Amino acid sequence: MTNLxxxxxxxxxxxxxxxxxxxxxxxxxxxxxxxxxxxxEIDGKAKFQEDNWEREEGGGGRTxxxxxxxxxxxxxxxxxxxxxxxxxxxxxxxxxxxxxxGFYATGTSMVLHPKNPYxxxxxxxxxxFEAGSVWWFAGGADLTPYYPFAEDAIHFHKTxxxxxxxxxxxxxxxxxxWCDEYFYLKHRQEARGIGGxxxxxxxxxxxxxxxxxxxxxxxxxxxKVGTVSRTWEDLFAFAQSCGDxxxxxxxxxxxxxxxxxxxxxxxxxxxxxRGRYVEFNLVYDRGTIFGLQTNGRTESILMSLPPEVxxxxxxxPEVGSREAELTEVFLKPQDWANLGNN
Amino acid sequence: MTNLxxxxxxxxxxxxxxxxxxxxxxxxxxxxxxxxxxxxEIDGKAKFQEDNWEREEGGGGRTxxxxxxxxxxxxxxxxxxxxxxxxxxxxxxxxxxxxxxGFYATGTSMVLHPKNPYxxxxxxxxxxFEAGSVWWFAGGADLTPYYPFAEDAIHFHKTxxxxxxxxxxxxxxxxxxWCDEYFYLKHRQEARGIGGxxxxxxxxxxxxxxxxxxxxxxxxxxxKVGTVSRTWEDLFAFAQSCGDxxxxxxxxxxxxxxxxxxxxxxxxxxxxxRGRYVEFNLVYDRGTIFGLQTNGRTESILMSLPPEVxxxxxxxPEVGSREAELTEVFLKPQDWANLGNN
Numbered sequence: 001m002t003n004l005x006x007x008x009x010x011x012x013x014x015x016x017x018x019x020x021x022x023x024x025x026x027x028x029x030x031x032x033x034x035x036x037x038x039x040x041e042i043d044g045k046a047k048f049q050e051d052n053w054e055r056e057e058g059g060g061g062r063t064x065x066x067x068x069x070x071x072x073x074x075x076x077x078x079x080x081x082x083x084x085x086x087x088x089x090x091x092x093x094x095x096x097x098x099x100x101x102g103f104y105a106t107g108t109s110m111v112l113h114p115k116n117p118y119x120x121x122x123x124x125x126x127x128x129f130e131a132g133s134v135w136w137f138a139g140g141a142d143l144t145p146y147y148p149f150a151e152d153a154i155h156f157h158k159t160x161x162x163x164x165x166x167x168x169x170x171x172x173x174x175x176x177x178w179c180d181e182y183f184y185l186k187h188r189q190e191a192r193g194i195g196g197x198x199x200x201x202x203x204x205x206x207x208x209x210x211x212x213x214x215x216x217x218x219x220x221x222x223x224k225v226g227t228v229s230r231t232w233e234d235l236f237a238f239a240q241s242c243g244d245x246x247x248x249x250x251x252x253x254x255x256x257x258x259x260x261x262x263x264x265x266x267x268x269x270x271x272x273x274r275g276r277y278v279e280f281n282l283v284y285d286r287g288t289i290f291g292l293q294t295n296g297r298t299e300s301i302l303m304s305l306p307p308e309v310x311x312x313x314x315x316x317p318e319v320g321s322r323e324a325e326l327t328e329v330f331l332k333p334q335d336w337a338n339l340g341n342n
Numbered sequence: 343m344t345n346l347x348x349x350x351x352x353x354x355x356x357x358x359x360x361x362x363x364x365x366x367x368x369x370x371x372x373x374x375x376x377x378x379x380x381x382x383e384i385d386g387k388a389k390f391q392e393d394n395w396e397r398e399e400g401g402g403g404r405t406x407x408x409x410x411x412x413x414x415x416x417x418x419x420x421x422x423x424x425x426x427x428x429x430x431x432x433x434x435x436x437x438x439x440x441x442x443x444g445f446y447a448t449g450t451s452m453v454l455h456p457k458n459p460y461x462x463x464x465x466x467x468x469x470x471f472e473a474g475s476v477w478w479f480a481g482g483a484d485l486t487p488y489y490p491f492a493e494d495a496i497h498f499h500k501t502x503x504x505x506x507x508x509x510x511x512x513x514x515x516x517x518x519x520w521c522d523e524y525f526y527l528k529h530r531q532e533a534r535g536i537g538g539x540x541x542x543x544x545x546x547x548x549x550x551x552x553x554x555x556x557x558x559x560x561x562x563x564x565x566k567v568g569t570v571s572r573t574w575e576d577l578f579a580f581a582q583s584c585g586d587x588x589x590x591x592x593x594x595x596x597x598x599x600x601x602x603x604x605x606x607x608x609x610x611x612x613x614x615x616r617g618r619y620v621e622f623n624l625v626y627d628r629g630t631i632f633g634l635q636t637n638g639r640t641e642s643i644l645m646s647l648p649p650e651v652x653x654x655x656x657x658x659p660e661v662g663s664r665e666a667e668l669t670e671v672f673l674k675p676q677d678w679a680n681l682g683n684n
Contacts, residue, residue: 067655076655187634187643275647278620279624282624282625283634292528292625296529298529301529302621305617307652308652309650310651311648313416314393
């Protein structure tokens with residue numbers, strides 16, 4: 001457990017180990033391996049296809065895609081490691097001390113679109129940055145169900161909470177809130193899913209929270225959160241715990257839901273809801289927009305998009321239906337981890 | 343035909359008629375009516391459903407949607423008239439003299455997604471703005487085929503060219519070029535379709551061209567285009583000619599293609615290509631992004647999205663296929679109007 005220090009700006013905590021890049025890279029690359037292995041086992045039918053690619057400006061990646069499986073209609077788990085002369089403006093706004101510094105970034109990102117509408121779509125991303133003397137960890141995981149099962153939402157959040165709680169009691173509530181804040185479709189006034197955890201810019205300087213305020217949650221919350229001093233090792237261990245929590249947070253949900261029978265109605269609703277996923281990723285998601293606008297590998301960036309999608313003008317679910325319950329209850333922030341204690 | 347004047351900044355041309363807003367509104371509203379009538383006739387099965395809506399900050403609109411028709415799987419024709427205290431920053435960047443001025447805007451926009459993959463998707467938008475002493479006309483129409491038929495591309499462009507040529511010989515080449523420049527997916531290095539015409543900020547000040555340069559066409563072209571003095575009446579008449587050219591530019595293509603038989607392969611390719619339409623509209627389209635970010639009526643804005651869409655990781659059409667011809671030949675700028683003269 002990290003201690004709260006009186007001086008979180010302690011310069012001694014600012015020194016990453018000499019092999020920080022290698023260790024961070026191994027962390028996210030190994031995570032990709034572990035996740036792909038676990039997913040192939042539960043899928044039981046399809047295998048990941050791997051594409052290795054290089055980035056002209058420096059670095060490259062390993063994209064793995066699974067499709068037409070026993071569980072997964074389509075999914076991708078990407079690893080990348082990139083470097084260059086300067087970070088993009090979209091990041092420098094938040095990290096002005098990284099201006100004019102060469103940078104290094106490595107990460108793993110994943111989106112899974114199951115075939116069965118009762119199995120939720122899930123997203124994960126863990127990444128590490130260095131730019132000059134600045135470094136930080138970022139990432140998270142969030143769940144997007146198509147049908148409302150409180151049991152699944154509670155399990156997902158409790159598993160992530162346990163991983164967070166091993167490191168600091170403020171991590172889960174802070175990063176759960178940040179997740180609700182980030183994965184929000186302003187034009188729909190709707191959350192993307194039931195959330196999870198999301199954190200960015202976690203370094204030795206102790207600011208847990210750096211959210212914006214597009215759904216009105218941030219200001220209210222950021223007042224409440226103090227600073228916490230962490231070393232590189234603390235944050236590395238935290239990122240590792242979060243990454244390792246993914247399979248235990250998601251596989252039991254697949255086991256419970258993948259055998260459930262569904263019809264055209266449920267499939268249609270799933271395809272309709274997937275439209276929201278597309279809207280979020282193309283209109284709001286920082287990583288997607290940044291990647292598309294800066295000559296990233298388009299196919300690796302857009303592997304997050306669902307294989308089949310539907311839009312329907314002015315669709316609204318029947319009053320009192322499970323489809324309505326999803327929007328009215330599950331797509332608003334709920335304290336899932338503590339609901340499970342009642 | 344408008345004359346080239348030695349002094350295009352002539353202040354006398356800057357005065358719109360006293361009933362300019364009413365006339366512009368009637369122009370685009372009547373255009374909506376004429377288009378809907380023509381489309382219902384050719385569809386033969388479905389009728390437009392109309393939603394009237396009001397905008398809290400001032401104004402409202404009339405959204406019409408057709409679906410599951412004999413031709414149209416889904417399509418929408420929107421009319422709107424809005425006013426307020428100040429134009430959004432995205433427009434003020436191009437029109438600094440409209441800062442701190444109340445504004446009025448009216449327009450008609452349309453997107454049609456036919457069911458048969460041999461019938462192209464089509465988009466049209468004509469609009470008029472006033473802000474203080476500044477006013478301008480904008481709009482255009484462009485075609486997005488799924489299969490390559492030179493005959494259709496030539497017909498579409500020639501019809502628009504004839505409408506433009508009645509008003510000025512530089513209109514068609516300038517606005518055709520601007521269209522190629524605007525409807526471009528940088529992250530795919532691909533045009534959205536075979537283009538058409540696109541113009542913005544057409545006023546009495548004579549600058550025909552105000553494109554940006556995201557695909558490298560703009561700089562090369564903007565050097566070549568001079569200034570042309572037009573009155574409000576000139577531009578009103580031009581917008582009217584363009585709007586009236588829509589049905590003659592598109593209906594003959596439907597007549598030729600809608601009876602053609604197709605299979606699962608063609609349908610799958612259509613759904614895949616529709617993904618590009620979604621990518622363009624959500625990542626690049628000014629009107630869509632502006633609308634979503636500024637509390638527009640989401641369902642009216644996103645009625646442009648296709649009813650069914652597919653994404654497929656690293657899909658590439660077979661070498662030498664019609665699908666490959668689309669991308670390799672039709673999705674690069676071509677001089678369609680003059681090809682038809684050979």
